[in-house]
Amino acid sequence: MGSRSSFAPGSSALACCLAALAIFAVLCDGGTTSPFVRTIWPSVDMPFDSDVFATPPGYNAPQQVHITQGDHVGKAVIVSWVTPDEPGSNRVRYWSEKSQKKRYSEDTVVTSYKYYNYTSGYIHHCTIKDLEPDTKYHYVVGSGHVERQFWFVTPPEVGPDVPYTFGLIGDLGQTHDSNVTLTHYEQNPYKPKALLFLGDLSYADDHPLHNNMRWDSWGRFVERSVAYQHWIWVAGNHEIDYCPEIGEYTPFKPYLHRYEVPYKESNSSSPLWYSVKRASAYIIVLSSYSAYAIYTPQYQWLKEELPKVNRSETPWLIVLMHSPLYNSYNYHYMEGESMRVVFEPWFVEHKVDVVIAGHVHAYERTKRISNIAYNITNGLATPDSNPNAPVYITIGDGGNIEGLANNMTEPQPDYSAYREASFGHAIFDIKNRTHAYYAWNRNDDGIAVEADSAWFHNRYWYSVEDSS
Numbered sequence: 001m002g003s004r005s006s007f008a009p010g011s012s013a014l015a016c017c018l019a020a021l022a023i024f025a026v027l028c029d030g031g032t033t034s035p036f037v038r039t040i041w042p043s044v045d046m047p048f049d050s051d052v053f054a055t056p057p058g059y060n061a062p063q064q065v066h067i068t069q070g071d072h073v074g075k076a077v078i079v080s081w082v083t084p085d086e087p088g089s090n091r092v093r094y095w096s097e098k099s100q101k102k103r104y105s106e107d108t109v110v111t112s113y114k115y116y117n118y119t120s121g122y123i124h125h126c127t128i129k130d131l132e133p134d135t136k137y138h139y140v141v142g143s144g145h146v147e148r149q150f151w152f153v154t155p156p157e158v159g160p161d162v163p164y165t166f167g168l169i170g171d172l173g174q175t176h177d178s179n180v181t182l183t184h185y186e187q188n189p190y191k192p193k194a195l196l197f198l199g200d201l202s203y204a205d206d207h208p209l210h211n212n213m214r215w216d217s218w219g220r221f222v223e224r225s226v227a228y229q230h231w232i233w234v235a236g237n238h239e240i241d242y243c244p245e246i247g248e249y250t251p252f253k254p255y256l257h258r259y260e261v262p263y264k265e266s267n268s269s270s271p272l273w274y275s276v277k278r279a280s281a282y283i284i285v286l287s288s289y290s291a292y293a294i295y296t297p298q299y300q301w302l303k304e305e306l307p308k309v310n311r312s313e314t315p316w317l318i319v320l321m322h323s324p325l326y327n328s329y330n331y332h333y334m335e336g337e338s339m340r341v342v343f344e345p346w347f348v349e350h351k352v353d354v355v356i357a358g359h360v361h362a363y364e365r366t367k368r369i370s371n372i373a374y375n376i377t378n379g380l381a382t383p384d385s386n387p388n389a390p391v392y393i394t395i396g397d398g399g400n401i402e403g404l405a406n407n408m409t410e411p412q413p414d415y416s417a418y419r420e421a422s423f424g425h426a427i428f429d430i431k432n433r434t435h436a437y438y439a440w441n442r443n444d445d446g447i448a449v450e451a452d453s454a455w456f457h458n459r460y461w462y463s464v465e466d467s468s
């Protein structure tokens with residue numbers, strides 16, 4: 001929970017001391033900096049022969065199976081998989097648990113790419129359309145003796161009071177900590193139905209020559225979750241893979257070949273920024289590493305996108321990006337500042353409920369604040385309380401090869417409600433159009449303890465102060 005102040009009203013100090021403390025509290029009331037000391041594991045990737053990276057048996061067996069939303073409203077699914085040896089079958093066989101009637105989709109794109117001395121397998125993306133809402137589907141990829149079967153549940157029909165639980169993970173990587181995070185996520189008692197992934201997937205680029213075999217091992221590692229539920233993708237800096245030293249000049253090459261998203265469905269010109277509706281939420285994905293200043297495609301798209309959000313249909317307006325706009329750690333400090341300057345006034349104008357980012361390998365939740373009053377001469381450059389502003393969550397604490405960000409700016413800024421340098425994950429549990437419960441779990445506690453939590457009150461329907 002985020003406490004409001006370090007200084008309790010019931011202090012028994014003398015009046016003059018109280019007055020001095022009150023002044024100090026005003027200056028330094030930044031919420032809670034958790035003193036939790038975590039267990040230290042070495043920040044190294046799990047070896048390739050770890051069981052979490054096991055290759056499915058059989059010649060050319062499909063691997064790295066993953067699904068994501070395939071259209072704007074959740075009635076389509078993109079099923080992706082990789083075959084290592086030859087293209088193989090491009091067909092997905094699927095059936096709903098209700099009807100059992102077998103259907104086939106061959107709406108498949110097969111692609112591959114080269115990256116320096118690496119050649120990818122055959123990457124398949126198959127879009128399955130016209131699915132029934134809130135229905136369990138089974139699906140099969142591959143053929144013959146290497147068929148593999150999975151299942152997913154489609155989201156319910158979009159509507160204002162539809163409950164829905166999202167998971168939040170960022171900067172996951174493939175270390176022992178990553179495995180703990182994913183395991184805790186799978187065990188979360190709220191049973192999140194879809195994951196909002198805040199960018200930085202495999203950290204392949206932290207290996208010599210951006211060893212793309214780490215993209216493959218990461219795909220096999222997370223398959224146990226993402227083959228069964230939709231992960232909504234955000235691109236991080238570790239997806240850029242720009243490396244002129246080895247002749248790799250195309251940004252996002254491995255990521256864009258491997259992870260397809262339904263960007264055209266929201267009139268975006270790039271898979272790096274797009275939107276989807278899901279249950280009672282409208283989710284906008286932005287790219288911290290694409291141009292966003294005035295006149296650029298992303299700026300123009302977001303300017304036109306935000307007014308389209310109908311809060312009577314999707315009350316919860318959620319914005320995802322990789323680089324946080326508010327961050328009080330001494331890591332990546334101010335990297336999100338230029339995007340904040342451009343987009344924050346729109347977030348306030350359109351009453352965005354929450355902005356979720358990764359990138360900083362730690363956890364932080366802010367109060368509802370904005371910093372949009374500054375006009376270069378008035379000196380109003382301090383974040384201020386604003387009931388129309390989003391809460392900013394930084395959850396780049398999936399646990400990856402680069403380790404933890406444990407060095408913070410001091411004192412804790414007034415805008416920061418809770419911060420802690422631990423690995424973990426969170427859930428955003430929408431109850432109805434007015435209330436959502438949010439909880440962050442640190443890995444060291446196991447899943448039962450919520451290290452930070454808050455009730456979110458919807459900015460459009462119930463714009464009163466949130467409560468913890």
Ligand SMILES: [Fe+2]
Pocket residue numbers: 171200236237238322358359360
């Ligand atoms: Fe990052």
